[in-house]
Amino acid sequence: MERLYPHPAIPGLNLRTSAVFFARRMEQELTELVRTEILDTAEPLTPQSDLFAAGLDSMGIMQLLLAIEDKFGVAIDPADLSRENFSTGEKIATLVAEKQAAASR
Amino acid sequence: MRRTSQGRHLAATVVELEGTPDLNCIQRAAEELGKEYPILHARNERSKKDWIARWRTDLVSPAAVPVKRWHLPGLSVGGEEIASLDDLIGRVINGTEIDIHAPGPNLIFHVIVLSPASWALVLAWSHSLMDAVGMTKLLHLLASGESAPADPPPTAADAMPVSELYKQAHPMIEEMRKFPAWRPRSLHRKGARPGKSRFHVAAFGKAETAAIRSKMAATAGELLLLPYFACCAARAVQAVISARFPEEQASILLTLPVQRQSDPAKRPLFSNHMTPYTVLLTPEELGELKPATSALYRKYADFMRRKLPAAMHALMRMMERCPSCFYNLPAFIYMRGEICSLFHSHTGAFIPGVGSMFGCRIANGYHVPSVSAPPGIGIFFSEHEGQLSMTLSWKEGCLTPLELELLKETLSQDLGTPVP
Numbered sequence: 151m152e153r154l155y156p157h158p159a160i161p162g163l164n165l166r167t168s169a170v171f172f173a174r175r176m177e178q179e180l181t182e183l184v185r186t187e188i189l190d191t192a193e194p195l196t197p198q199s200d201l202f203a204a205g206l207d208s209m210g211i212m213q214l215l216l217a218i219e220d221k222f223g224v225a226i227d228p229a230d231l232s233r234e235n236f237s238t239g240e241k242i243a244t245l246v247a248e249k250q251a252a253a254s255r
Numbered sequence: 256m257r258r259t260s261q262g263r264h265l266a267a268t269v270v271e272l273e274g275t276p277d278l279n280c281i282q283r284a285a286e287e288l289g290k291e292y293p294i295l296h297a298r299n300e301r302s303k304k305d306w307i308a309r310w311r312t313d314l315v316s317p318a319a320v321p322v323k324r325w326h327l328p329g330l331s332v333g334g335e336e337i338a339s340l341d342d343l344i345g346r347v348i349n350g351t352e353i354d355i356h357a358p359g360p361n362l363i364f365h366v367i368v369l370s371p372a373s374w375a376l377v378l379a380w381s382h383s384l385m386d387a388v389g390m391t392k393l394l395h396l397l398a399s400g401e402s403a404p405a406d407p408p409p410t411a412a413d414a415m416p417v418s419e420l421y422k423q424a425h426p427m428i429e430e431m432r433k434f435p436a437w438r439p440r441s442l443h444r445k446g447a448r449p450g451k452s453r454f455h456v457a458a459f460g461k462a463e464t465a466a467i468r469s470k471m472a473a474t475a476g477e478l479l480l481l482p483y484f485a486c487c488a489a490r491a492v493q494a495v496i497s498a499r500f501p502e503e504q505a506s507i508l509l510t511l512p513v514q515r516q517s518d519p520a521k522r523p524l525f526s527n528h529m530t531p532y533t534v535l536l537t538p539e540e541l542g543e544l545k546p547a548t549s550a551l552y553r554k555y556a557d558f559m560r561r562k563l564p565a566a567m568h569a570l571m572r573m574m575e576r577c578p579s580c581f582y583n584l585p586a587f588i589y590m591r592g593e594i595c596s597l598f599h600s601h602t603g604a605f606i607p608g609v610g611s612m613f614g615c616r617i618a619n620g621y622h623v624p625s626v627s628a629p630p631g632i633g634i635f636f637s638e639h640e641g642q643l644s645m646t647l648s649w650k651e652g653c654l655t656p657l658e659l660e661l662l663k664e665t666l667s668q669d670l671g672t673p674v675p
Binding site: 233 | 472474475476477478479480481482513548552555556559560601603
């Protein structure tokens with residue numbers, strides 16, 4: 151029986167191994183995208199790093215939304231953003247995954 | 256920044272502090288800064304070889320940044336008496352002490368004692384020397400007491416052939432060809448010679464700022480400052496234009512700053528860090544704040560996708576080769592005397608991560624840039640420790656007292672709180 155893992159950010163949601171793998175990969179990709187293309191910094195970032203503290207500002211957020219749309223095919227309405235759901239690579243990945251799931255229904 | 260006399264325009268950055276100023280500390284910082292950065296006393300001169308203007312740091316002897324002392328009436332401290340902080344700011348932005356084309360300082364510190372327990376540091380600077388990003392970096396240096404390596408001067412290799420620049424700039428040239436059809440207007444009155452630079456700083460308290468943020472979150476989300484505040488500014492100017500020309504439906508041509516280099520560590524101190532991003536908002540798009548914000552965001556996305564920032568940067572570099580009169584006149588004719596409808600920026604946190612300077616707690620901070628006419632008006636925002644500051648900057652003659660009240664009333668409605 152495949153083991154299920156709890157989703158790191160959505161309580162009560164359990165994921166299959168493959169879904170966890172893809173979620174982790176998206177977190178890493180998003181964090182690296184922020185680090186290299188938005189912040190353009192050599193400072194190391196993890197999926198749990200506070201991106202606002204790392205320098206992500208209004209202009210950077212706009213650029214990031216465009217990059218997310220290009221890379222993951224998901225258009226996120228700026229009105230859906232909050233400091234709570236956009237502060238780390240992990241949280242952004244969760245938001246993107248939710249949007250992808252909603253689009254596929 | 257040299258175009259349309261912007262290069263001669265001055266800005267004041269105001270840091271309001273608690274306590275009393277440590278003049279020895281300020282003087283030491285002024286000496287170190289002046290000696291570390293010869294550009295602070297260099298004049299700007301156009302090369303006869305490639306026509307590009309450069310700072311002649313080779314002709315400068317290092318000197319301290321000048322420090323001038325002031326105090327409000329009734330205070331028995333050193334320095335010259337002046338009626339108010341606003342009076343000092345007005346002197347700075349209308350002053351002639353800073354002239355980038357003549358030898359002399361390009362940055363001046365004004366220390367003004369406001370009360371026995373408060374004072375302000377007013378930095379007078381030329382917008383040809385730096386922009387708000389550079390000023391933020393400079394303020395970080397002053398607050399930390401450290402010095403950073405001087406920026407390397409640009410090399411001759413930066414002078415790309417004009418033919419190559421034209422190829423890169425072409426998409427932006429094509430984009431700008433669409434603007435005249437929309438007949439954008441500004442507050443500049445054609446035929447009238449603009450007067451002195453005027454300003455009004457509105458300092459919102461923490462409760463008012465929270466209310467503004469709350470309305471922003473409900474209207475356009477809580478994170479994107481730029482489209483929301485830009486639309487508030489655009490709608491305010493549109494209201495004045497519509498009152499002036501009731502038979503017209505005015506479009507607003509916004510010039511917004513786009514960051515050229517994201518990593519703060521890579522941004523040189525004395526340089527233009529921004530490329531202008533020019534966007535047109537139609538009367539229909541400006542009808543209500545929420546759709547206006549969405550429209551501005553979509554146009555920004557389109558601007559970025561078509562790689563227009565690089566094209567705009569190439570266009571600016573092309574124009575650097577010519578005296579401003581070579582392209583200003585054709586531009587004015589083409590755009591019927593307009594450059595844009597207003598200048599706007601929201602610079603975010605004022606000195607992020609810094610709470611004190613020269614041993615004193617920072618109570619508030621904001622920028623007061625002067626603007627050229629056209630457009631004759633600029634609306635600028637920044638925030639410090641949960642307090643929003645808004646600077647209205649205009650040229651005398653471009654805004655009547657009644658129109659100023661209309662501007663403030665429209666801003667009050669959109670921000671959701673009265674403009675102090």
